[in-house]
Amino acid sequence: MTADVIVLGAGPAGVGAALHAARGGHEVVVVERSDRPGGIAGSFDLSGVFVDYGSHRLHPATDPSILAELRGLLGGDLQHRPRNGRILLDGRWIAFPLQAKDLVRRLPWTFTAAAARDAALAWTRSPHEDTFESAMLAGLGPTLCERFYFPYARKLWGLEPAEISAEQARRRVSAGTPARLLKRLLPGAKTGTYWYPRRGYGQISTALAQAAGEAGAAFRWETAAERVHLERGGSMGVELADGTILEGRRVWSTIPLTRLALILDPPPPPNVLEAARSLSFRAMLLVYLVLGCGRYTPHDTHYLPESFTPVTRFSEPKNYRDGDDPNGRTVLCFEIPCNKTDKIWQANDTELGTTAQRALTIAGLPGAPVEEVAVRRLPAVYPIYHRGFEHALNTLTGWARAQPDLLTFGRQGLFAHDNAHHALAMAWAATDALQPNGGFDHAAWDAACARFAEHVVED
Numbered sequence: 001m002t003a004d005v006i007v008l009g010a011g012p013a014g015v016g017a018a019l020h021a022a023r024g025g026h027e028v029v030v031v032e033r034s035d036r037p038g039g040i041a042g043s044f045d046l047s048g049v050f051v052d053y054g055s056h057r058l059h060p061a062t063d064p065s066i067l068a069e070l071r072g073l074l075g076g077d078l079q080h081r082p083r084n085g086r087i088l089l090d091g092r093w094i095a096f097p098l099q100a101k102d103l104v105r106r107l108p109w110t111f112t113a114a115a116a117r118d119a120a121l122a123w124t125r126s127p128h129e130d131t132f133e134s135a136m137l138a139g140l141g142p143t144l145c146e147r148f149y150f151p152y153a154r155k156l157w158g159l160e161p162a163e164i165s166a167e168q169a170r171r172r173v174s175a176g177t178p179a180r181l182l183k184r185l186l187p188g189a190k191t192g193t194y195w196y197p198r199r200g201y202g203q204i205s206t207a208l209a210q211a212a213g214e215a216g217a218a219f220r221w222e223t224a225a226e227r228v229h230l231e232r233g234g235s236m237g238v239e240l241a242d243g244t245i246l247e248g249r250r251v252w253s254t255i256p257l258t259r260l261a262l263i264l265d266p267p268p269p270p271n272v273l274e275a276a277r278s279l280s281f282r283a284m285l286l287v288y289l290v291l292g293c294g295r296y297t298p299h300d301t302h303y304l305p306e307s308f309t310p311v312t313r314f315s316e317p318k319n320y321r322d323g324d325d326p327n328g329r330t331v332l333c334f335e336i337p338c339n340k341t342d343k344i345w346q347a348n349d350t351e352l353g354t355t356a357q358r359a360l361t362i363a364g365l366p367g368a369p370v371e372e373v374a375v376r377r378l379p380a381v382y383p384i385y386h387r388g389f390e391h392a393l394n395t396l397t398g399w400a401r402a403q404p405d406l407l408t409f410g411r412q413g414l415f416a417h418d419n420a421h422h423a424l425a426m427a428w429a430a431t432d433a434l435q436p437n438g439g440f441d442h443a444a445w446d447a448a449c450a451r452f453a454e455h456v457v458e459d
Contacts, residue, residue, distance in 0.1 A: 002247045003029040003218075004438055006238050008225050009254035011039030012420045013410030015208040016427030017252055021434060022215035029246055030209075030217060031238060033224040036202070037209040040378055041420050043200025047290045047372060048326045050200035054286060054335050054381075055301050055315040057083075057194035058204065059458040062421035066428060067195070073207040077198040079321050085301035088363055089148065096303060097192055097459075098184060114143040119178035131387060133161035135169040139176040149173070152305035155312050156337050157282055157384055165385040171417045174456045196320045204420070220246075225255070228406075229265045236405055249438055252430060254410035254423075256281060256380050261396060272399045275392035279415060281380035283345060285336040287356045290372035295319065295330050302363075309359040310336045310344060329371070334359065340379060349375045383415045407445070414452065422455045 005021050007014045010032035022028045036042060040053045058070070058078075071078050085096040090111070095102040103112070118141025125141070127134040132153060136145045150161045157164060175181040197203035213219065220240065228251055229237035238246045253260050261268055261276035268276075300319040304311050314334040318325050334356040338344050347355070353373035361367070393415055400408050409426040411418045429448035433441040 002235075003027040004248060005029075005250045005252055005434070006031065006236070006246050006248040007252045007254070008228075008238070008260075009039060009410065009413075010034070010037040010205070010209060010219065011254055011410060011412075011423065012041050012205050012208070013413065013423040013427045014039075014252075014254040015205050015212055016424045017254075017409075017430050018217045019208050019212035019215060020428060020431035022212050022217040024431060024434065024436065026434065026438070028212070028217040029248065030212070030219045031223060031225055031240065031246070032219065032221055035222050036206070038202035038205035040381060041201060041205060041423075043202030046288055046331055046374055047329060049290075049317060049329060049331045050202075050323065050325070051288060051317045051331050051333055052201045052315075053376060053378060054284065054333065055313060056201040056420065057081075057196055057320065058201075059194055059419055059421055061419075061458050062195070063425055063428075066421060066424050070195075070204060070207070073211055074197055074203065077203060078195055079198060081194055081196050081321065083192050083194055084299050084319065085303065086299055087148075087303040087305065089305070091364070096301070098181075111143065111147070115141070117141075118143050119181075122178050127166065129162075130166045131162050132164035132166055132168045132385075135166040136161065136173065136176065139169070139173075140178065140181070148305050151307055152303075152312065155305070155307070155310065156382060158337070158339055159384070159386060163387055165387050165389055167390065168385040168417075171385075171455070172457050174459055198321055198323050200317065201320075201420075220244075225263060227263050227265050228253075228260065230403060230406065231266070250405045250407065250440070252407045252409070254408075254413045256412040257396060257400070257408055257415050259380075260408060260413075261400075268399055272396055275395040278392045279389060279396070280384050281412075282337050282382040282384055283340050284378040284381040285338060285345065285347075285352060286376040286378065287334040287336065287352045288372075288374040288376075289332045289334070289353060289356055289368070289370050290374070291330050291332065292328060292369040292371045293330060294327055296332060296368055297365075304359060304363060308362050309355070310338070311356065311359040312337060314356070314359070332356070337382065345377070349373050380412060383412075383417060385417075401446075401449075404440075404442075407440075409452075416452065416455065417457050418452075418455050419458050422452070426452060 004026040005028045007030045018028045018030045043052050086093045087096045125138040127138040223240045225238050227239040235247045236251045258276045301315045303313045311334045318330045410423045433444040
């Protein structure tokens with residue numbers, strides 16, 4: 001099989017790029033190891049309830065042109081919803097997104113006074129090291145850091161704050177200064193709503209993939225790229241697990257950048273391979289409790305930053321949308337970041353279900369009739385930005401960008417902390433640089449990559 005563009009991975013970035021490249025008249029083949037699109041932004045049916053791989057939502061910060069396209073594809077199934085999350089802090093539930101009146105009413109006055117003092121003294125602080133700890137202390141002060149951000153960081157990334165690069169703060173904490181935090185509390189802040197499909201977040205990728213297929217893109221499901229041949233008689237080749245070799249003018253990869261480097265032929269130089277092996281992703285356990293009740297709470301997401309449980313948050317998909325879910329059943333999805341070498345990664349479903357239920361009990365939440373426990377294991381979710389990671393990442397991405405017919409983008413393809421709307425923006429930018437004659441505008445892509453470097457995760 002030959003193509004103009006071979007896309008590796010059918011997550012939002014992959015199917016978005018496939019759609020626009022196919023609409024531009026290019027022959028496109030998408031290779032995906034799963035049997036459906038979406039990747040970790042996908043959905044599946046669990047006991048009649050559409051559930052996601054964790055908590056996902058389409059943020060209001062989505063580029064208007066991208067949002068317009070998604071609304072055109074999904075129609076009324078793409079719903080505009082109010083956010084209704086909360087954070088457990090010192091045994092008290094705080095509304096999230098943060099609300100000024102709620103903070104005054106619920107936070108202990110000692111906490112509020114200390115945080116206000118930290119904000120007033122922000123001008124006196126500056127980072128003394130290029131670490132997450134130093135950057136966050138300089139920005140928000142010790143009260144918010146020690147009580148929320150640092151415990152949460154330990155759970156999310158498995159490192160002490162002083163071992164994490166300051167880039168983690170810049171890319172993951174959108175309210176990292178008192179001024180930004182205050183802005184989120186002001187009336188009219190665009191943090192209180194989101195877009196979400198009727199049949200789960202994965203419906204976005206499904207709609208994009210369907211439209212790509214209608215535009216002429218071909219999909220190879222349930223197979224993975226085993227080798228990517230950079231030089232194959234004037235074209236590139238992708239060798240699949242079943243032995244098939246796809247030939248194409250270009251390969252666009254959205255799979256983990258660290259894995260891509262290890263399957264290239266000829267292989268990158270030794271320093272590039274060493275850089276790829278030094279970078280790692282945080283894994284994630286998703287534990288689903290199917291409950292025999294209509295709704296467990298009215299809230300969509302519950303954040304648990306403290307150390308009493310390995311769970312960082314749990315969500316109730318039924319509360320994300322107005323859907324066709326059964327009346328007498330709901331599902332809770334618990335997120336447990338870990339490393340694949342951790343003991344909890346090997347725990348069985350029963351043990352993990354008990355861990356999830358224990359988190360509810362300690363958080364002071366009521367028991368519920370559990371009808372089923374299901375577990376999904378995601379080996380690569382969050383890029384880990386340890387101190388000094390920048391050198392390895394720059395080595396790896398610099399080499400990859402020097403390959404004229406190889407493009408890597410998307411959250412995992414760029415080893416970046418990004419939302420789905422960022423991944424879609426990358427897909428749009430890639431196809432904008434793809435010229436009608438099959439050429440590629442590398443200057444336009446370089447400019448787009450500079451914009452990607454400014455992306456900050458929307459909480």
